[in-house]
Structure formats: structure tokens, C-alpha cells
Amino acid sequence: MEKQEPRKFFNVAKMFLPEEKEQVMMLVTNALYRNEIDSPNGVLDVRIWDDSNPQMLELGDTDESV
Numbered sequence: 001m002e003k004q005e006p007r008k009f010f011n012v013a014k015m016f017l018p019e020e021k022e023q024v025m026m027l028v029t030n031a032l033y034r035n036e037i038d039s040p041n042g043v044l045d046v047r048i049w050d051d052s053n054p055q056m057l058e059l060g061d062t063d064e065s066v
Contacts, residue, residue: 008060010053012046 016024021044029039047063050056 006062006064007049007051008056009047009049009063010056010059011061012048013044016046 013021024046025044028044032039
């Protein structure tokens with residue numbers, strides 16, 4: 001299988017204000033709890049892929065996991 005080129009994405013988690021990050025984390029924790037999954041101990045990762053947005057080339061991060 002041929003390896004794909006890394007995709008660019010906006011790392012929205014880096015753009016949150018501290019209080020916004022807290023609010024999103026509360027929503028995530030509530031959704032996990034509702035589905036009987038323990039609270040996360042990891043890092044919040046919110047990504048948006050938008051290949052049609054020209055700002056993606058200069059402001060986007062590269063997804064190296066592809």
C-alpha cells in the first residue's frame with residue numbers, strides 16, 4: 001500500500017482560550033461518562049480539515065500519522 005501525503009489541518013485546541021478549553025473538556029467528559037467511559041487523562045485534540053481553505057497552507061499543522 002502506498003503511503004499517503006500528510007494532510008494539513010487547523011489545530012483548534014491551540015486556538016482555545018483557557019475557559020473555552022475547560023468548557024469543551026466538560027462536554028467531552030460528559031459524553032464519555034454518558035457512554036460509561038472513564039474520564040480522559042489525556043490531551044484534548046480538536047482538528048478541522050478544510051482542504052478548500054487557502055489559509056490551511058500557511059496556518060495549518062501537518063498530520064504526520066497518515
